[in-house]
Amino acid sequence: MTNIAEAQLIALDWGTTSARAYLMGNDASIVAERSAALGIMQVATRAKEQSLTLNKAFEQALVELCDNWLEDYPQTPVIACGMIGSQQGWVEATYRPVPADLADPTFELASVQIAENRRMYIIPGVLDLKELPDVMRGEETQILGAIELGDTATDDAAEQLFLLPGTHSKWATVQGRTITGFSTSMTGETFGLLSTQSILSKLIKPTDSVSWDAFERGVNISKSSNGDADLMLTSFSARTLVLTGRLERTEVSDYLSGLMIGAEIRSVLGAWHDSALPALTICGNEELSARYTRALKVFGVTEVRALQGTAPRGVWAVASALGMFQTTSV
């Protein structure tokens, strides 16, 4: 059993298709880590299959995820971020509008009872209520974690840009610890659909290795005048280049990935026109970070910092800002 003095926080990054739990000790150290395919979608399916109330199914999933931590550390705060706070989650945590100070000590967390005298807290998402609104849940906590893990010398006044690639990529501008605006690109989800279910999928021959040549070829197309047209027009080339013998079937997937990530980056960079891009940090898994870093380089953006697994550090920062640690045990 972990020393009780080390257990300061049980942090959860609870998303749509996966859930991660972290037992955190002094100085935000990660003492233990667990993950399970217990995203809110799977929990909902289980509730249906086992005729449980959704509430009961989430309770069970939490116990499964945290194993003995809940019993062993009955006083330790439990805080989650992510889609667990959505309408389809356990309990809804509303969105905070931008500009959203991620470490504001006065903001309220949603909560749900998980035992007698014990609640799990949920960090609200962030909403950018522009003409085409944008929402995030979980990414705000990853961003806060990245800020905490970043240079302590960071100038609070300087604008920073954060990219969180994935099913729905988020690009957020941040000043100090405040999210000032953000946009979503459905790149990952659209890539998944086009590469497995569209006519383009018929020609894809899977391989174990990434063809960076094919990937960069796609990025370059999106950067070129061909990329003036929407992806709906350029993407058909993932078929016709094969039909005309100019692309191998083993290259289709990476070519399409490059086209799409290139179109996303082009769209986002376009918003800066001729002004200098703020310092850019990517928070994502290794594979996606490598793809975006390569693609950004094609666009001339070479100074990119990549961080992974920043969510628990973000949950820690929220707990700290809200004074949730028992000062006696710190």
Added chain:
Amino acid sequence: MTNIAEAQLIALDWGTTSARAYLMGNDASIVAERSAALGIMQVATRAKEQSLTLNKAFEQALVELCDNWLEDYPQTPVIACGMIGSQQGWVEATYRPVPADLADPTFELASVQIAENRRMYIIPGVLDLKELPDVMRGEETQILGAIELGDTATDDAAEQLFLLPGTHSKWATVQGRTITGFSTSMTGETFGLLSTQSILSKLIKPTDSVSWDAFERGVNISKSSNGDADLMLTSFSARTLVLTGRLERTEVSDYLSGLMIGAEIRSVLGAWHDSALPALTICGNEELSARYTRALKVFGVTEVRALQGTAPRGVWAVASALGMFQTTSV
């Protein structure tokens, strides 16, 4: 039985998911018409299920489609256009490169034997071998039919633009009867995937009627500066506008349709910059033609001609150009 003198041509428009057969009489009149869910995909499935050779399955499908016509008119030419001439079809009809004179009397049709001393001919597709190549099969014949059905006063020297909306929209420039270039937009297929299988589909509440307000709202977004970004970025608004109470769930589908058709039109019109758009003809079903006509109007393109079912007239024109009619019976 139709008078033998009236049977000049059996024309087939044989696509991926459906097939249509036309018995044509003097002056390209349509004497009878049949359609069936016997596209090349369904025929391939049937071949597998019934352990038939693909050749045998296509033979059966042709007989099913044409019923007694093949027996009743043993001398009448049988000519098909469409995906039946693709690698996945019955026999491959290669592509003709642009500029492709659709009524060139010297070009060769592919053919396959369908009875003793009888062959079915297949019109080749068209290929535009630019940096991002484009291919069409069947649309070239619809375009030729539209030209034949169009004003006889058409100035052969004037460039025309043809739009064939659908799973993969085609936009072709035509001079006289020659296709000079074209582009493909995967609009229909991408709309199908996003509106039934992506996160956007969760909020869609189906209705019987079209919400033209929601549709035009989407078109206007794509036309506005928001549309500078790729559809992957604007499409997430089909979710967030509902979450923020600014779009009804019954409007999501038409809003998304407008966004996508708008992005397609914006991309295509962009190629003309400030020059005047050529005269535009839409060849498509009534519903899609109505959507594109509305969307084009938002972009200031108000003079649009819409034609339907032009394929048989195109097959007729090819047969005529190639001298395939028995002059004795005309």
